[in-house]
Amino acid sequence: MTNSNHSGAVLALRDVIKTYEMGDEKVHALSGVSLDIGRNEYVAIMGPSGSGKSTLMNIIGCLDIPTTGSYSLDGEMVATKSESELADIRNRMIGFVFQTFNLIPRADIFHNVELPLIYGGVSKSERRERAEAAIEKVGLADRMKHKPNELSGGQRQRVAIARALVFNPSIILADEPTGNLDSRTGEEIMGMFDDLHTAGQTIILVTHEDHIAKHANRTIRLRDGKIESDIVAATTDRVIRSKIGSPSAAANTPDFGVEAAGMA
């Protein structure tokens, strides 16, 4: 297998092709994508609609598997996993943040954040502890018993971030996280991602907005199912370090609890 143990690489895609059959026609959503993303990188994936960025996001998020090619996430060879194993990987390694928040409307904030831990089989007392910590981290400790429809858009997205963080995932995968928010709230949410990144979290943003992508240190542009450009912002030495694979950056999933306590 190529390079799946690349030191410091959280995820590695090699020659990933994804084709869909639409009737008789075969649509190539991705036609040969190879990509390494290192630990603590802050990556924006951009591209016009139809460029394959949603497909790429689904594959990175283990919601889908490549038609051909390989994908390893934290050493797990995703392409060959069963549906149930993929669910486990999504549960423990990936924190999703969606454009439409995707909270469960009937459940209160606490239960929404607790849910990944339930599916992960975590004991009740530990669930309480971890969910409360995650909710505090996004500054909504006083809203735990509220339902999502009692919160503003920005607050809902913060709940979604808490839910994404609760299992200490390898990557946070955010799909247009500010798409349903006004620009001021959007900036707040992006500030939260910036802080998480500073605290050591690996973050992948999928967006079509340049000013959102600017928050990231690396921008990957897709066109027609291929990587058109992959630009690392020169100013941030952290990214360069992670590309080199320094041991400090490649350490275990960083615990950003201390730093995060002061944010939000």
Add this chain to the structure above:
Amino acid sequence: MRLLLDTLESLKIALSAIVANKARGALTTLGIIIGIVAVITTMTAFNGMQSAFRQGAAAIGVDVIYVSRMPWITMNDFFEFRNRPNLNLAEAQALEKAFEGRAIVNPSMDTRRDLRYRSSTLEGVTIIGTTEKLPIITNRMPEFGRFLMSFDNRYKKNTAIIGHEIAEDMFGSVSPINKEINIGRYRFRIAGVMEEQGGNTFGGPNFDRQVFVPISTFVKSFGGRRFTDVDIAVKASTISEMSDLEYEVIGEMRKIRKLRPAEEDNFSINKLDSLLGTFNSIVGAVLAAGLVVTSIALFVGGIGVMNIMFVSVTERTREIGIRKAIGAKRRSILMQFLFESAVICMLGGLIGIGIAAALTALINATLMPASISPAILVTAVIISIGVGIFAGFVPAYKGARLDPIDALRYE
């Protein structure tokens, strides 16, 4: 542990989903409620019939053995018995002598005749020829007047004791004692009226529509050749075991009839037990039919639940997508909806039990003694949960198999 966790969480999720859709849940459970009410009332009615039968059967005598030419219940074996000799009074007397001091032996014969008193006529009334010992066998006593006495038989008197219903129908409020009625072509003097028996709910003999006359008079008046067959009732007074009594009666009867060891009995021993068995099989058939009807009701109710579960799964497609994205497996989704369906049906079942309990109380107060047994309750709960799982499975499976990407995209 993991499974338990899943179970508890699924239960919580299911309850919150049901609470969120109260009106829909209530309507959906209506079918289940009706089905469960039907199940419980059928089973309770069955139990009620049985106890009503036992009440009526007590009049026959629980600890009495009847020696007859034919078994009470003949199926296809009637022709095996038709050539048996009739039991006659002489044999009854011989048996009585054999058991003297150990058992009460009472012969009786019966036929049907029209009753006539002045202008009123009752057709086809059961006329029973018997002796003064009948009340010991059946525990039935006259309400007014007296029962037959030994001298009635000794002197072949035309004495009649009439049933409660006959007294009401023919005499109304007038006392029938010492009135003369016609039984067939013969004139009898009424000496007593039996107390009301009731308990003929299910097509059994109507004990209140019988006339008792001395057996000696019966043979003289109604005997003929066709009506010489005697039934002999034997009630143990010192023999405690029914089976012992039965063996002794068979032994004595074989002696009286001089049967050789190789010959089969040419008489039958009848007991309440055999009647009860037949009754049970008849009522069992009724019960089975009732249960078929009620299971159809439950099935229809289940289809209603299935329908609503399909709606529930469809409108929560996006929720399923979210749950799958954050790590729910097929099994978790399946469990979630199965639980929801099972809980809906269980709630329906519990409401059904409540309604059935009220109905039973009503039946108990008006029609016949009835009560819901714990076994019926447990059965009802299990059935309702079973229907829920049955009805929920296909929708839950459909939800569990959804592709997370498609489900997330669903609007």
